[in-house]
Amino acid sequence: MLRYLVNMIVAVLPPTRAFGFKRFLWLRIGAVVGDGAQINAGARIWGGGPVTVGRDTWLGMNLCIIVPAGSEVTIGSNVDIGPDVMIECGSHDVGGPERRAGILVDFGDLVRGRRSGGDAKKRHFARIIAGT
Numbered sequence: 001m002l003r004y005l006v007n008m009i010v011a012v013l014p015p016t017r018a019f020g021f022k023r024f025l026w027l028r029i030g031a032v033v034g035d036g037a038q039i040n041a042g043a044r045i046w047g048g049g050p051v052t053v054g055r056d057t058w059l060g061m062n063l064c065i066i067v068p069a070g071s072e073v074t075i076g077s078n079v080d081i082g083p084d085v086m087i088e089c090g091s092h093d094v095g096g097p098e099r100r101a102g103i104l105v106d107f108g109d110l111v112r113g114r115r116s117g118g119d120a121k122k123r124h125f126a127r128i129i130a131g132t
Contacts, residue, residue, distance in 0.1 A: 002028070002029050003029045003044075003045055003046065006025045006026065006028065006029050006044075006045075007044035007045070007046075009025060010022055010025060010026075010039065010041065010042065010043060010044065011041060011042050011044070012041075013041055014041065015040050015041040015042075015061055016038075016040060016041075019037075019038045019039060022039035022043075023037060023039060026039060026045070026051075026053075029045065030050065030051075031045060031050075031051040031052070031053065032050070032051070032052040032053065033052075033053045034053060034054045034055030034056070034057065034077060035055045035056075036055050036056040036057075037053045037054070037055060037056065037057045037058075037059070038057070038058050038059065039053075039059045040058075040059060040060055040061040040062075040063070040083075041061055041062075042061050042062035042063070043059045043060070043061070043062065043063040043064075043065075044063070044064055044065070045065045045067065046064070046065065046066045046067070047066055047067045047068045047069065047071070047089075048067075048068065048069035049067035049068055049069050049070065049071040049072050049073070049089065050067070050072045050073075051065055051067055051072070051073045051074075051075075052072070052073070052074045052075065053075045054075060054076045054077030054078070054079065055077045055078075056077055056078050057075055057076070057077060057078065057079045057080070057081075058079070058080040058081065059075075059081050060080075060081050060082045060083040060084070060085060061083040061084070062083055062084045062085075063081055063083075063084075063085050063086075063087070064085070064086045064087070064088075065086075065087045066086070066087070066088045066089060067087075067089050068089060071089035072089075073087055073089060075087075
């Protein structure tokens with residue numbers, strides 16, 4: 001419930017202002033946010049898993065992080081993530097023509113060892129799913 005309320009507050013704050021206040025809000029919902037990280041309007045976290053953001057990282061407008069309990073998202077330092085990017089930790093194997101959705105895969109197996117390292121750039125309208 002608290003993540004939902006913080007998501008709504010961050011959505012209405014000025015897009016490229018109040019970075020310290022947005023960091024403060026994300027810290028209150030359990031995220032680890034490095035010094036100098038800049039969280040833009042509409043950036044939100046859904047789910048109960050932990051989120052870590054490195055120092056001097058730019059999180060673009062409308063970033064959506066979906067991190068179920070049992071999964072984690074770690075974004076390194078000096079990373080720029082553009083607007084409208086989705087980072088999603090839950091997925092499933094892609095099946096054959098008889099059942100495209102395939103078999104659900106354990107969240108922990110999907111995200112283990114998958115991290116966005118330093119100096120990475122994630123572009124506009126990208127969708128990052130576990131295992132990529």
